[in-house]
Amino acid sequence: MTPLQFWFEFASTYSYPAAMRVEDACRDAGVTLEWRCFLLGPVFAGLGMAQSPFLLNPVKGAYMWQDMARICAAQGLVFRKPSVFPRGSLIAARVVIAHPSEPWTGAFVRATYRANFAEDRDIGAPETIAALLEELDLAPAPILAAAQTSQAKAKLRAQTEDARALGVFGAPTAMVGSEPFWGNDRLDMAIASARGTV
């Protein structure tokens, strides 16, 4: 069985419904999940886009919010359009890159997405991330310190380069071996592929 790498970015809208279910879905399927945080900004820049496609194409952007509301409702998720989009994702990404497989990594990922897309909290502010860690009964100071080392910063840059090298052009992307599955809409197919049932 092949592990499923879940490539995600905290500012990414459709990563929210996918991130909220990927850990349970992989566990139910007996598939190993690997969290792979990266930054969309450099990936979009490498593709010639100065910002999110949803801002470059406002018609598509307006549709996306409408669609997000439907998708989250269908998945039983609270959704509130963030008052700022895209939100800064750097600190949260560095927390994950410095702690990619802790027992609490999945819970932190979900808490951060919930903060951004259900609670309209500013996940770009260190105080918000500290509060989210506290809500998970974790001590924020050492975790945030580890996230701000030059090693963590370099690792996030390198992993974002890895995303580009793998052909990742958007988030979320599930990689099963060398095969990409882009979007919340392909998560189930990716899990089936990782199980070897496709």
Next chain:
Amino acid sequence: MTPLQFWFEFASTYSYPAAMRVEDACRDAGVTLEWRCFLLGPVFAGLGMAQSPFLLNPVKGAYMWQDMARICAAQGLVFRKPSVFPRGSLIAARVVIAHPSEPWTGAFVRATYRANFAEDRDIGAPETIAALLEELDLAPAPILAAAQTSQAKAKLRAQTEDARALGVFGAPTAMVGSEPFWGNDRLDMAIASARGTV
């Protein structure tokens, strides 16, 4: 119950798996289907894109072909990457615009998509369209003549403008009332919405 308007373009890749099943799916659900052919070129131009997003973004384009192969396989459809993309869709679109609700309209739509995406035939050539009509036991001459009138040409331009006015930015798009459902991935949700079960 609200009719489902199926907005499509013959050159559009993801319109193929959607077009092949939309008529049966609507019939099974008791939903009235309205075929709405339009041209993506003017829609993309209106959004500042000189050509298909899959050509503007080759990484996404390469992924799309991989994804199309998977989606068609999952749907039991033959898929062969067209040797030319995008294929000229003008003549086929004018045939539909001049005959939007004939008993054979759906069969012609499916035959044209099959020709483009399963048989690698040049649907931009009038001879191909004539052959497809003959394969459906229809006399090509009067149908092609009706498709080439200035009235049909004007109607296709007007319907393409209607698409833009509705907020259509890609194909296929299912419209249920004023609510758009973009992509083959949202067809089932659109049908459920038209049934009033969502």
